[in-house]
Amino acid sequence: MILLLTALAAAQATVPLTDYAEAVTPPPRAVTAPAAVAPVDEELLRALEADAPRAPEGGEGAAAAGSPASALNPDIAFIADFALAAFSEHDPLPTGAHAPQENGFNFQQLEMAIGSSVDPYFRFDSSLLFNPFGVEIEEAYATTLALPWSLQLRAGQFLTRFGRFNPTHPHTWSFVDQPLVLAKFFGDEANRGLGAELSYLFPLPWYVELLASSTDARGDATARSFLGDAEWEIGGPADLQTTLALKQFFPFGDDWSLSWGLSSAFGPNATGRGNRTDIYGTDVYLKWRPISTAEGDAFVALQGELLHRRRQLPGDLLSDTGGYGQFLWHFSRRWETGVRGEWTQGEAGDPLDPEWTSARKRYAAQLTFFPTEFSRVRMQANYDMPGWREAYWGAFLNFEVSIGAHGAHTF
Numbered sequence: 001m002i003l004l005l006t007a008l009a010a011a012q013a014t015v016p017l018t019d020y021a022e023a024v025t026p027p028p029r030a031v032t033a034p035a036a037v038a039p040v041d042e043e044l045l046r047a048l049e050a051d052a053p054r055a056p057e058g059g060e061g062a063a064a065a066g067s068p069a070s071a072l073n074p075d076i077a078f079i080a081d082f083a084l085a086a087f088s089e090h091d092p093l094p095t096g097a098h099a100p101q102e103n104g105f106n107f108q109q110l111e112m113a114i115g116s117s118v119d120p121y122f123r124f125d126s127s128l129l130f131n132p133f134g135v136e137i138e139e140a141y142a143t144t145l146a147l148p149w150s151l152q153l154r155a156g157q158f159l160t161r162f163g164r165f166n167p168t169h170p171h172t173w174s175f176v177d178q179p180l181v182l183a184k185f186f187g188d189e190a191n192r193g194l195g196a197e198l199s200y201l202f203p204l205p206w207y208v209e210l211l212a213s214s215t216d217a218r219g220d221a222t223a224r225s226f227l228g229d230a231e232w233e234i235g236g237p238a239d240l241q242t243t244l245a246l247k248q249f250f251p252f253g254d255d256w257s258l259s260w261g262l263s264s265a266f267g268p269n270a271t272g273r274g275n276r277t278d279i280y281g282t283d284v285y286l287k288w289r290p291i292s293t294a295e296g297d298a299f300v301a302l303q304g305e306l307l308h309r310r311r312q313l314p315g316d317l318l319s320d321t322g323g324y325g326q327f328l329w330h331f332s333r334r335w336e337t338g339v340r341g342e343w344t345q346g347e348a349g350d351p352l353d354p355e356w357t358s359a360r361k362r363y364a365a366q367l368t369f370f371p372t373e374f375s376r377v378r379m380q381a382n383y384d385m386p387g388w389r390e391a392y393w394g395a396f397l398n399f400e401v402s403i404g405a406h407g408a409h410t411f
Contacts, residue, residue, distance in 0.1 A: 073116075074116030075113075075114070075115050075405035075406065076112070076113070076114050076405065077111075077112070077402060077404035077405055077406035078110065078111070078112055078113075078402065078403050078404055079109075079111045079113065079171045079400065079401075079402040079406070080110045080111075080402070081108035081109050081170055081171065081399070082105065082106065082107060082399050082400075083105070083106045083108055083397065083398045084100075084104070084105055084106070084396070084397040085100035085101075085102065085103060085105075085106055085394065085395070085397075086103055086395045086396075087103055087392060087393065087395075088392045088393040088394075089390070089392035090103075092384070093384065093386060094183075094188065095177045095178065095180060095183055096177055096178040096182075096183045096188050097188035098170045098177075099176060099178065100177070100396050100398075107131060108170065109129055109130070109170060110131070111127055111128070111129055111130075111138075111169065111170075111171065112127070112128040112129075112130065113125075113126070113404075113406055114126045114127075114128075118142070120145065120146060121144065121146050122142050122143065122144060122145060123142065123143045123145055124141075124142050125139065125140075125141060125143070126139055126140040126141070127139040127140075127169065137157060138157075138169075138189075138192070139158050139159060140156050140157050140158075141155060141156030141157060141158045142154060142155055149200075150200055150201040150202070150203065151198065151199070151200055152198070152200075152201070153197070153198050153199075155195070155196040155197075156194070157192065157193065157194045157195075158192060158193075158197070159191065160191045160193070160197075160213055160215060160241075160243045160265070161197070161213070161245050161247075161263075162191055162243055162245060162264075162265055162279075162281060163182075163245075163261065163263050163281045163282075163283045163307070164283040164285060164305060165178065165179060165182055165283075165305060166186065166190050166191050171376075171400060171402065174303075174326060174336075174338055174340075174366070175326070175338070175340055175364055176366070176380045176396045176398045177382075178190070179324040179340075179342055180322065180324070180342050180360060180362060181305070181307050181322030181323055181342070181344045182307075184322065184356070185224075185225050185307055185309055185322070186222065186223065187220065187221040187222045187223060187224040188221045189221040189222050190222065191222055191223060191241075191243075191265070192215070192222050193215030193216035193217065193218075193219065193222060193223060195213055195214045195215030195216060195240070196213065196214060197212070197213035197214075197243075198212055198213075199211035199212075206249065206250050206251075207247070207248060207249035207250075208246070208248050209246070209247040210244075210246055211243075211244070211247070212242070212243070212244050213242070213243045214240050214242055214243075215241050215243070216234075216240065216241070217232075217239065217240055217241040217267040218230070218232060223241060223267070225277045225279060225309060225352070226268060226270075227239075227267070227268060227269065227270050228269075228352075230270035232268075232270065238268065239267075239268055240267065241265060241266070241267035242265070242266045242267060243263070243264070243265045244263070244264050244265075245261060245262065245263040245264075246261060246262045246263075247259070248260050248261065255288055255289060255291060256286075256287070256288055257286075257289075258285070258286050258287075259283075259284070259285040259287075260282075260283070260284050261282065261283045261284075262282050263281045263282070263283070264278070264279065264280050264281070265277075265279045266278050269311055271311075271312070271313050271314055271351065274312075275311075275312040275314070276311075276312050277310070277312070278309070278310045278311075279307060279310075280307070280308045280309075281305060281306065281307040282305070282306055283303075283304070283305040283306075284302075284303070284305075285302070285303045286301065286302045287299060287300070287301045287302075288300045288301075297330075298329075298330055298331055298332060299329075299330045300330075301327075301328045301330075302325075302326075302327055302328075303325070303326050304323065304324065304325035304326070305323055306321070306322075306323035307321065308320075308321045313351070316349070318347050318349070319347075320344075320345040320346065320347050321344075321345050322342075322343065322344030323342070323343060323344075324341065324342040324343075326338060326340035326341075327339050327340075333370075334369060334370045335367075335368070335369055335370070336367075336370075337365075337366065337367045337368070338365070338366050338368075339363070339365045339366075340364045340365075341361075341363050342360075342361065342362045342363075342364075344359065344360050346358045346359055346360065346387065346388070355388060356386075356388070357387070358386075358387030358388055359387050360385065360386045360387060361384075361385040361387075362382060362383065362384045362385065363382070364381065364382045364383075365380065366378055366379065367379050374401065374403065375400065375401050376398070376400040376401075377397075377398070377399055377400075378396075378399075378400075379396070379397055379398075380396045380398065381393065381394070381395050381396075382394040382395075382396075
């Protein structure tokens, strides 16, 4: 028994803490048939039951914590974000649902993440958002684990995998707010919808994934370039949003890696039957992390996205472009800093943004301290330059805490 417990303790001690930075390689995918369930070691099971805490006599908790039944419980995490903000302009322009919007204290979000394997064939993940106005289902979807031919399917409500930034949650962002072009093209809460996605992992020497999804094109905060808040009856596949994306990953030795993607989204817009919106984008993420040296906690990352939108209107055609680029330096295990620059074009006569008649630029700088992997304190300054009004400053102090089990983030 002593040898058994010693081995278990040693195995636990070798498991590293989840780094707040992303993994160096993409997450593996289960593309083969499910393996047979290993037989249970009866002696080990009896030892674990003997060491498990006992419920009080007569108590209602039949399954004590640490019992084998607890392995069926899903992973649950809560992540809370708050910010103290100060603007030089009394009426700052909105930059997304989770960004600080006014002087003083801002409640950005409380996220409840739930995830677990259902069985050898499916996994379930969901994200519930709590705010002073109510509860919102951000994501709730099932993912297959054992489809043949390197295929994977997920169905439910999810963030579309357009580009690099859109499918991420605020606790993974490198800045307090989201890029302007994402909020302008897709909405304050990122592009998501109820639907299905099919992806294929190519059998190539480098990581290549092709995916296609079909989702609901309605939602002012999630699909504003498409149907938005219009009362539109779905009559067929042409009334849905289609997203196509190609994801590639190139490891250049132990320390360098590159992720590059191409994305597109197509669907109807609310200006009339037959009018369509097309959005195209490309994204790149270059990362240097010297894991082969003593400086393995540090890394440098460059990230950028460029998007182009084309919309049909009654008797007109509007096109606009926007993008951002950012540099991030994680110079120790607990500290990082970064800068970001953005530019988003404006068009006269745009029914979605009638005031956005010229280009808007914004620059940001941040300094972040991670007391542990479960907390974060971030200071950020923005300089916003909308072409149709006076420029203004914004300063933020963001505080984030998390509890519970939460899965690793993708590269």
